[in-house]
Amino acid sequence: MxxxxxxxxxxxxxxxxxxxxxxxxxxxxxxxxxxxGDAYEKLDEAQREAILTSMGLRDPIHIQLINFxxxxxxxxxxxxxxxxxxxxVMEIIKDKVPYSLYFGLASIAISLIVGISLGIAMARxxxxxxxxxxxxxxxxxxAVPAAVYFLFIQIYITDIFKLPMxxxxxxxxxxxxxTISMSLGGIASYAMWIRRYMVDELNKDYVKLARAKGLDSxxxxxxxxxxxAFVPMAQYLPxxxxxxxxGSIYIESLYSIPGMGGLLVEVIxxxxxxxxxxxxxIYSSIGIVGLFLGDIxxxxxxxxxxxxx
Amino acid sequence: MGKGAxxxxxxxxxxxxxxxxxxxxxxxxxxxxxxxxxxNYSYWRSTWxxxxxxxxxxxxxxxxxxxxxxxxxxxxxxxxxxxxxxxNHPETNLPLKNLRPNEEFWFGTNSIGQDLWARVWSGTRxxxxxxxxxxxxxxxxxxxxxxxxxxxxxxxxPITEIYNIINNIPKTIILILMTYIMKPSMFTMIFAIxxxxxxxxxxxxxNLTIIIRDREYNLASKCLGTPTRRIITxxxxxxxxxxxxxxxxxxxxSTIGYEVFLTYIGLGLPVKxxxxxxxxxxxxxxxxxxxxRYQLIFPSIVVSVITISFYILGNVxxxxxxxxNHV
Numbered sequence: 001m002x003x004x005x006x007x008x009x010x011x012x013x014x015x016x017x018x019x020x021x022x023x024x025x026x027x028x029x030x031x032x033x034x035x036x037g038d039a040y041e042k043l044d045e046a047q048r049e050a051i052l053t054s055m056g057l058r059d060p061i062h063i064q065l066i067n068f069x070x071x072x073x074x075x076x077x078x079x080x081x082x083x084x085x086x087x088x089v090m091e092i093i094k095d096k097v098p099y100s101l102y103f104g105l106a107s108i109a110i111s112l113i114v115g116i117s118l119g120i121a122m123a124r125x126x127x128x129x130x131x132x133x134x135x136x137x138x139x140x141x142x143a144v145p146a147a148v149y150f151l152f153i154q155i156y157i158t159d160i161f162k163l164p165m166x167x168x169x170x171x172x173x174x175x176x177x178x179t180i181s182m183s184l185g186g187i188a189s190y191a192m193w194i195r196r197y198m199v200d201e202l203n204k205d206y207v208k209l210a211r212a213k214g215l216d217s218x219x220x221x222x223x224x225x226x227x228x229a230f231v232p233m234a235q236y237l238p239x240x241x242x243x244x245x246x247g248s249i250y251i252e253s254l255y256s257i258p259g260m261g262g263l264l265v266e267v268i269x270x271x272x273x274x275x276x277x278x279x280x281x282i283y284s285s286i287g288i289v290g291l292f293l294g295d296i297x298x299x300x301x302x303x304x305x306x307x308x309x
Numbered sequence: 310m311g312k313g314a315x316x317x318x319x320x321x322x323x324x325x326x327x328x329x330x331x332x333x334x335x336x337x338x339x340x341x342x343x344x345x346x347x348x349n350y351s352y353w354r355s356t357w358x359x360x361x362x363x364x365x366x367x368x369x370x371x372x373x374x375x376x377x378x379x380x381x382x383x384x385x386x387x388x389x390x391x392x393x394x395x396x397n398h399p400e401t402n403l404p405l406k407n408l409r410p411n412e413e414f415w416f417g418t419n420s421i422g423q424d425l426w427a428r429v430w431s432g433t434r435x436x437x438x439x440x441x442x443x444x445x446x447x448x449x450x451x452x453x454x455x456x457x458x459x460x461x462x463x464x465x466x467p468i469t470e471i472y473n474i475i476n477n478i479p480k481t482i483i484l485i486l487m488t489y490i491m492k493p494s495m496f497t498m499i500f501a502i503x504x505x506x507x508x509x510x511x512x513x514x515x516n517l518t519i520i521i522r523d524r525e526y527n528l529a530s531k532c533l534g535t536p537t538r539r540i541i542t543x544x545x546x547x548x549x550x551x552x553x554x555x556x557x558x559x560x561x562x563s564t565i566g567y568e569v570f571l572t573y574i575g576l577g578l579p580v581k582x583x584x585x586x587x588x589x590x591x592x593x594x595x596x597x598x599x600x601x602r603y604q605l606i607f608p609s610i611v612v613s614v615i616t617i618s619f620y621i622l623g624n625v626x627x628x629x630x631x632x633x634n635h636v
Contacts, residue, residue: 011473011474011477012477014474015473015474015477015478018474019478023486026486026490027490029490030490139617139620139621140617142562142620143562143613143616143617143619143620143621144562144566144612144613144616144617145562145565145566145569145570145612145616146566146570147566147569147570147573147589148569148589148609148612148613151589151593151596151605151609152609154596155596155602242479242480242481245479245481245482246479246481246570249481249574250570250573250574253573253574264485264574265573265574265575268485268489268574268575268576269574269575276489280482280485280486283479283481283482284478284479284482286479287477287478287479287482288477288478291476291477
């Protein structure tokens with residue numbers, strides 16, 4: 001187990017290193033006007049050169065990369081260019097983290113609880129009305145672009161319940177809809193997978209034996225089928241984290257939540273390269289950590305998985 | 310060849326006309342054939358039978374066929390307007406902005422006076438084209454790499470390591486990064502989506518290839534001297550067909566989804582190109598005014614119908630193409 005964890009950790013660190021390097025190099029490909037923000041027009045050629053040199057952008061590329069890593073280890077990701085000029089990126093992002101964290105974690109928790117309950121209910125009523133309704137929901141959520149149904153939820157549900165359309169920190173009613181919207185995709189995935197695994201398990205011999213012994217079907221479901229079906233679910237936890245990341249970018253911007261996702265959309269529109277770079281790196285790291293934890297969890301849950309290869 | 314033999318051959322050719330009358334074709338009788346242990350099984354016919362027996366799938370297949378045909382011939386039909394032309398009022402010469410749906414403009418006009426009906430179909434063409442290119446790329450690259458990965462043993466380790474690294478990065482982030490760095494264009498969009506889309510496909514094909522490669526029936530086939538070509542087309546391909554069709558069908562909803570998402574965050578196609586993403590986004594800007602919500606609703610309905618249909622069709626077809634589901 002320890003050997004596997006260390007190997008997996010090493011792999012994650014390698015990925016992180018590759019991502020940081022590639023993102024840094026790709027960002028250098030962008031035109032140099034990007035470093036001046038609104039001041040570009042006012043400066044002449046010599047002044048621009050001077051600024052670029054002082055920022056270290058005239059150094060050879062490998063020196064730049066090493067400097068970037070040094071600053072990264074100190075927790076310094078540069079300064080904002082157009083969004084809030086000359087303010088350190090980390091300071092801007094620091095205020096945004098709690099919101100993203102709350103919405104992300106809340107939606108993962110709701111996805112797990114509601115999705116698994118829905119999946120169990122569907123497996124128990126296989127081919128009956130509720131199963132069909134649930135399948136319809138799953139197909140809809142997985143097929144239609146989230147960008148479309150998020151919008152309709154925002155327009156019509158706020159209309160029906162007379163809720164404000166945008167997020168307000170001190171109005172708890174405005175916290176509900178974004179959280180629910182962000183969970184919809186996760187609920188559908190979990191319901192789909194748990195239903196599939198439970199239906200598979202139900203056809204196995206040990207269930208027939210349990211029936212023949214005279215156990216009542218509720219007990220079989222909870223004690224036997226669900227336990228076995230739950231194990232492979234651990235591998236979908238990281239997928240949910242990735243899913244939540246893309247959902248949060250959209251939802252936060254749609255409801256004007258002051259989180260990192262909304263910030264990313266904003267700085268892309270404002271062409272603030274350092275902030276985009278920082279947010280891309282943060283989101284990739286979250287993804288990598290999520291996948292790492294998911295793999296470790298799965299290895300813990302399921303002793304059948306061979307750890308040494 | 311002796312002279313006698315040549316004569317014999319000539320005689321037999323002359324006689325052949327008479328011999329034709331001597332024989333007659335036996336009617337093919339399925340019941341009789343089954344008694345002799347012959348199975349009239351055809352992979353494609355069974356697939357089709359299972360597929361079409363699902364009434365919803367049959368309906369959606371017809372619906373999508375009609376819709377695709379219509380989308381591509383729409384500009385050549387009479388009385389269609391250009392998707393980019395700004396319509397002006399004939400007398401005042403002011404642009405006809407935000408007209409609600411009427412007889413002249415079936416879906417109304419948008420905020421600068423273009424015909425929404427024409428824009429919706431033009432957008433559908435653009436988005437479907439992107440989706441189909443991505444789907445084909447995914448199938449070709451995914452299957453090639455997946456087959457090599459599964460079949461060539463020494464490639465297994467290196468490709469697995471590369472896969473682990475790429476798979477660790479959130480796809481959305483790669484998409485955002487690539488479209489941010491490159492200029493907004495159709496090529497950028499296709500390139501960014503293609504960059505990662507083949508990975509899942511490759512892994513899937515690899516797993517299938519490994520499972521099928523060492524199956525007993527393939528071993529038996531090989532021992533009986535079946536050529537590799539036949540093993541691939543008859544033993545391997547039927548399993549892959551369902552995967553390929555599923556991938557192409559599912560790449561349509563997912564690509565349209567990516568496009569709508571990227572457009573929303575400001576990294577989509579250039580605004581002047583009508584696409585489903587651009588149309589939804591244009592409609593989104595007007596949601597505060599309920600009387601103009603039709604500009605969001607029409608493109609959204611088209612997006613939903615297309616994505617749901619292809620999602621269901623892909624899943625039903627992949628079930629039908631699985632030989633295990635054939636009777």
